[in-house]
Amino acid sequence: MESLTNKKKVLEAKPLNFWERAYLPAIAQGLSITIKHFFKKPVTIRYPEEKREFSENYRGLHSLKRDEEGRERCTACGLCALSCPAEAITMIAGERQPGEEKLYREEKYAAVYEINMLRCIFCGLCEEACPKEAIYLDGDIVPSDFLRKDFIYGKDKLVEAPLNQ
Amino acid sequence: MELALVLEKFILVAIIFGISLVTAMYSTYAERKVAAFLQDRVGPNRAGPFGIFQPMADGAKMFMKEEIIPTQSSGLLFIVGPSLAILTACIGSAVIPWGQKLTIGSRVIDLQVTDINVGILYIFGVVSLGVYGIMIGGWASNNKYSLLGAIRAASQNISYEIAMGLSIIALLMLTGTLSLRQIAEQQHGFWSNGWFTWNVFRQPLGFIIFIICAFAETNRSPFDLPECETELVGGYHTEYSSMKLGFYLFAEYINMFISSAVMATLYFGGFNFPFMHHLGLSENLVTILGVVALFIKIIFFIFFFMWVRWTIPRFRYDQLMDLGWKVLIPLAIANIVLTGVFATIFK
Numbered sequence: 407m408e409s410l411t412n413k414k415k416v417l418e419a420k421p422l423n424f425w426e427r428a429y430l431p432a433i434a435q436g437l438s439i440t441i442k443h444f445f446k447k448p449v450t451i452r453y454p455e456e457k458r459e460f461s462e463n464y465r466g467l468h469s470l471k472r473d474e475e476g477r478e479r480c481t482a483c484g485l486c487a488l489s490c491p492a493e494a495i496t497m498i499a500g501e502r503q504p505g506e507e508k509l510y511r512e513e514k515y516a517a518v519y520e521i522n523m524l525r526c527i528f529c530g531l532c533e534e535a536c537p538k539e540a541i542y543l544d545g546d547i548v549p550s551d552f553l554r555k556d557f558i559y560g561k562d563k564l565v566e567a568p569l570n571q
Numbered sequence: 572m573e574l575a576l577v578l579e580k581f582i583l584v585a586i587i588f589g590i591s592l593v594t595a596m597y598s599t600y601a602e603r604k605v606a607a608f609l610q611d612r613v614g615p616n617r618a619g620p621f622g623i624f625q626p627m628a629d630g631a632k633m634f635m636k637e638e639i640i641p642t643q644s645s646g647l648l649f650i651v652g653p654s655l656a657i658l659t660a661c662i663g664s665a666v667i668p669w670g671q672k673l674t675i676g677s678r679v680i681d682l683q684v685t686d687i688n689v690g691i692l693y694i695f696g697v698v699s700l701g702v703y704g705i706m707i708g709g710w711a712s713n714n715k716y717s718l719l720g721a722i723r724a725a726s727q728n729i730s731y732e733i734a735m736g737l738s739i740i741a742l743l744m745l746t747g748t749l750s751l752r753q754i755a756e757q758q759h760g761f762w763s764n765g766w767f768t769w770n771v772f773r774q775p776l777g778f779i780i781f782i783i784c785a786f787a788e789t790n791r792s793p794f795d796l797p798e799c800e801t802e803l804v805g806g807y808h809t810e811y812s813s814m815k816l817g818f819y820l821f822a823e824y825i826n827m828f829i830s831s832a833v834m835a836t837l838y839f840g841g842f843n844f845p846f847m848h849h850l851g852l853s854e855n856l857v858t859i860l861g862v863v864a865l866f867i868k869i870i871f872f873i874f875f876f877m878w879v880r881w882t883i884p885r886f887r888y889d890q891l892m893d894l895g896w897k898v899l900i901p902l903a904i905a906n907i908v909l910t911g912v913f914a915t916i917f918k
């Protein structure tokens with residue numbers, strides 16, 4: 407067939423010459439290549455002690471943000487849950503009572519907010535959907551655990567630490 | 572026989588046995604480390620500093636594993652297989668001269684368990700017995716993959732034993748003796764009468780044939796077809812679990828150790844090292860340094876085994892047979908003829 411890419415190369419199977427058929431020179435060559443690698447620096451990153459540098463827009467663990475005054479931004483609109491292709495997010499909304507203005511920014515807030523980290527595919531769509539800039543995937547890798555139930559992260563793990571007074 | 576001699580031999584046997592087992596244990600660790608380094612990795616590094624205790628952890632794991640004996644297997648033979656493999660691997664070390672004589676007080680201690688005058692033949696015999704362990708294990712498993720692996724091992728060993736034996740004949744024409752101690756002593760020092768004393772410089776072709784056959788005899792890559800994972804699941808030890816599997820794997824490493832020792836003794840001067848008698852050291856010190864020299868050579872060969880394993884892929888089975896029958900055997904015969912001619916001319 408006519409080559410469309412200009413990369414076509416016709417290879418001929420040449421009969422091996424004596425030294426090629428003798429195997430040993432080729433094996434010696436191979437050995438010399440591997441021994442060079444013996445003295446090279448290993449490329450391994452020793453994970454728990456050492457960490458690979460994440461890129462700027464790496465999508466890690468979610469965190470629920472607070473605003474400048476330390477109030478939770480999330481208003482439990484459910485858009486994140488709706489946009490989530492993996493259906494990893496569930497929440498129960500609560501109404502802000504008088505006197506809780508310091509805790510929640512909006513009148514409606516998420517009383518329960520859970521993300522199942524085993525379902526989540528870290529696509530970042532929740533982050534994009536949120537009208538309140540309340541959720542960001544700016545955390546670390548999800549740590550390992552033994553039980554499935556421990557991978558359902560509630561507000562205790564998701565919400566940012568309160569601002570220092 | 573006096574009691575002291577029995578005691579002395581007993582201690583020597585115990586030490587050699589211990590050393591072979593420890594070397595085999597640490598070969599498993601070394602294999603993983605060498606593989607890792609050759610592939611720019613780190614290798615096991617969790618158990619102790621640099622993963623030094625990894626072999627112990629592996630051993631403990633092997634013992635803890637569930638012992639499965641398939642119901643369709645032939646019970647007794649299934650157990651005999653690995654036992655025979657490890658037994659034959661261990662008894663090969665009896666005739667290897669680990670060093671010269673050590674003098675303690677008035678006692679002269681021979682650092683060799685026994686200097687029988689058919690040393691090489693003994694090693695050959697033991698090595699050929701080794702294939703029974705594999706053969707019986709593969710047969711008793713009653714599994715087609717195991718059986719195929721066992722058949723491969725048997726036919727491979729038989730084919731390469733011929734070339735190995737022929738390459739040894741050329742060596743024996745020069746040494747005139749079968750005793751490993753005498754062969755080692757003939758290679759005294761490093762240089763005399765205008766030529767190297769080590770046999771590798773007098774038998775280069777013979778050595779190449781021997782080392783290729785040694786790879787095949789120990790079932791090491793590129794000749795590890797008996798346990799070829801891509802075709803045979805696990806080869807002859809597919810059905811084995813727990814320490815029985817451990818014994819098979821262990822036997823391979825002990826075999827590697829013994830064949831390294833044999834190669835070092837036959838071709839690389841055994842316990843001899845350059846200038847051993849020009850340094851003005853006491854006899855005992857020279858002996859001890861000789862033992863160290865032998866072990867350095869052995870470790871080098873073990874490293875070489877691993878180095879080759881992680882460099883080249885395994886042969887196809889017909890290529891393996893081609894190489895054995897059509898290349899190595901004619902070459903070995905030619906080597907005998909050449910050796911005869913040269914020995915007559917340069918007598």
Ligand code: SF4
Nearest residue numbers: 490526527529530532
């Ligand atoms: S990152 Fe994607 S999958 Fe994970 S919770 Fe957000 S929307 Fe769902």
Ligand code: SF4
Nearest residue numbers: 480481483484486536
């Ligand atoms: S995190 Fe954002 S999108 Fe999700 S419920 Fe809260 S406010 Fe709505």
